[in-house]
Amino acid sequence: MATRVAVVGCGQWGQNHVRALAEFGVLAAVADRDPAKAARFAERYGVRGLSPDEAVESADLDALVLALPAVVHGPVARRALAAAKDVLVEKPIALDPADALATAEAARRANRILMVGHVLRYHPVFQELARQVAARRIGAVRHIVAMRQGLGRFLGMDAVWDLAPHDLSLVLKIAGEAPVRIETMRRTVLSDDTDAADIALGFESGVSAEIHVSRVSPYRDRRFSVIGSEGMLTFDDLAPEGQKLAFHPHRVWREAPGGFGFRHADAEFIETEPGLPLDRELRHFLHCVEHRSEPETGAAEAVETVRILAQASPPPRD
Incomplete structure (x- = not known):
């Protein structure tokens, strides 16, 4: 059976994920914080329109692609991993190294695929x-x-x-x-x-x-x-x-x-x-999900990239 994937976040870049996954025949749902936007894309592609929480909790989805504001990537990804879903997260996976490391550790504990969207x-x-x-x-x-x-x-x-x-x-x-x-x-x-x-x-x-x-x-x-x-x-x-x-x-x-x-x-x-590049990235993600193989841009790279970014440009102090 084909991998059943939902895209969470139908913004400018998330829409590209939706298009590509629909062409591959694996798009099962779309989700967005704006119910009207989710409904529009669901109707266009003939799939279910969900809220982000529903996508995370849905038992008939195998994997999620997260294209959300970076500040919520970590919390949503960790909930999805705990719900036995494989996850592709757009860059950056987090805005601080501790958050990135927590997501990588969640993937390890759940024995799920975690991939970061370094599309180039x-x-x-x-x-x-x-x-x-x-x-x-x-x-x-x-x-x-x-x-x-x-x-x-x-x-x-x-x-x-x-x-x-x-x-x-x-x-x-x-x-x-x-x-x-x-x-x-x-x-x-x-x-x-x-x-x-x-x-x-x-x-x-x-x-x-x-x-x-x-x-x-x-x-x-x-x-x-x-x-x-x-x-x-x-x-x-x-x-x-x-x-x-x-x-x-x-x-x-x-x-x-x-x-x-x-x-x-x-x-x-x-x-x-x-x-x-995006098509090739998504096909690689699907291959990793189907064969349980480590992604080219997996958890270790996601954490290292955020570590470097945090040293190069620390977030402002309150």
Whole structure:
């Protein structure tokens, strides 16, 4: 029997989950705090419309996708896990590390699947970049640079918590370890909170990373680059199809006495698979539910991401 899934939260991003799961034939219900909104989506997709509490308690649902305000992700997820449901939670899973850890522990106790919605981890271009790195196309990884800039998204959450989770997840995948050093420079520019930030990460292996986020940039930038000893790879999400993943065979070498030489080379574009990241993420979640396997972006990553975010941009004190 197909997995029976409900989406809890029919907001801007939750609607995308509803659409995809309906196309997969596994959408069994939709839920929202606004009964009228739940009813509209239920009628559109021919499923039940529920309240969030009803979705958590419903015995004929196997899994929930939570697309709610981050502050309630933890409490709702823990209730769902205790009710023997597998859970995919949108990012961030919590707004403080203790809450995230409590949800991860609840999943462990209940022996249920807990996955966090770091959707860019399922982007076919990033997945090919990760394969190229693992195959040592660029030699040893030395440094990672992530750029996420644009104008807008003033959603009551500072730019670090809103924008950086995507790139933190990518960095953690490439680095393969948790950072041991976290330094942040935050700037309030046009709102009352952090509008732009630079996060520097250091890892025990010697790999370093820098993440730049801004919601007050006059131009958009969505690039993720990995610099290695034998070249560089860049995932540019705004580039035309066929040019989103580039290998730069640039080289830098030591020259005596005490100098360095370098060679600049033209980019080589790498072919990648087609596919929508959200569709691939949800199919992965369904696979994990059906086969009882650990998600690519599971509980451990969810907790580590929130730990880094909390150090990079602590919540304001009352």
